[in-house]
Amino acid sequence: MRFEIEKKGPGLSRAGRIVTPHGAIETPAFIVVGTKAAVRGLTVEMLRDAGVQSVLANTYHLYMQPGDTKIRDMGGLHKVMNWEGPTWTDSGGFQVFSLGAGYGKNVGKVLKDLPNIPLLKERDEEEVKPRLVEIDHDGAAFKSPLDGTVHFITPERSIEMQHNIGADLIFAFDECTSPSEPRAYQREALDRTHRWGKRSLDYHLSKDNSKRQALFGIVQGGRYEDLRKESARAIGEMAFDGFGIGGSFDKEDLHTAVRWVNEILPEGKPRHLLGIGEPEDLFLGVEQGCDTFDCVAPTRLGRHGTVYTKDGKMHIGNAKFQEDLRPIEEDCPCYACKSYSRAYISHLYKSREMLGPMLCSIHNVHFIVGLVKKMRSSLLEGNFDEYKRSFLARYKTQG
């Protein structure tokens, strides 16, 4: 992998290129999530039409089903999913959170009212709390929701699996903590993430795969400035090819946390903001120096009937669209907007025809991927601030 910066913009922003064995990613770029080696509901042709450059799959899910070695034996990630462009895999670190501390709770990745979420009590006191993950010094034990079997994943195992899956860009095994964890726990988890980062890297560099797959280290640290900076220094010093910024954020923390980290990380390596993808957050991430993003929002929201427009999000199932013959967006060149009306897509959605969620996903992917692409153009043209201002002024006008 090679990374080059083409032009710098306001704040820490920059436009560049990540060159992989499967082609280049022009950054800033939005990476579409295809957890189980498939972007839900969309074929690779649809992805290409929507302007997608790269896809991110998930190690934990592919390990559970069909198995990382199966993917390897079937010819690798690119081959099985018929995607010839650059690919990524997440390490499974997010599942330490989503299936662990986040399991069965209403705690997502980005929180709206953090003060109202009670901090977890001391770990050993939360006896009966259902979770599918137990974490220890060496790794995390996952209980499969598929059949209840327990699987222990260490940093070495995660990298080995990612080598088997074969994405161009892979991530170190980390622990994504819940923002509701007290500081003492964040501290402890951060040390663990750093140790795991080092072990991921050592294992990776000891294998031939490191010649064709690039490993990104992950910065954590919750909402604490000192922990975030410490993490950026610790991970930044290691010989990773690039960096991921992880964690679960308060809407406000996102802004500061990303800046703290990117001011420290080596400028010449790419930075990926993990799991972030709402328009406001993308502007913020780009401005604070992130090069790539991934998020399930475009596809999940699309499947659930919410579509992005320049004026804000809207729910296609709402009664007011049932006779609306306009496309989702008047001037949108995506397949859904070129071909179908709101009324028709609304009907598809409500009658549970799978084409409905597909069309909404196509539009959303096109919208978000295109948004970040425009950010890139505006950086190259030197008018990022102006673009940001005009977009957000309009996007915010609707609730």
Add this chain to the structure above:
RNA sequence: GCGUAGGUGGUAGAGUGGUCAAAUACAACAGACUGUAAAUCUGUCGCCCAUUGGGCUUCACAGGUUCGAAUCCUGUCCUACGCA
């Protein structure tokens, strides 16, 4: 015409004397969703006010029994099936 079973909220369908404005499902209406446990989840869903809560009118229609009826009785109308 006779017999039998039945008529419950937008629909299907529980309930067969009080805890019933009435289970449940679907539909409808709205909301949520940020490294995918998610083609998922949540809320509202007779009417009128209200913050908890309160008031009013409902279970084909009319009348009756009862302290109290969607539930029991009588009649009427309707539906399905069977026999003529």
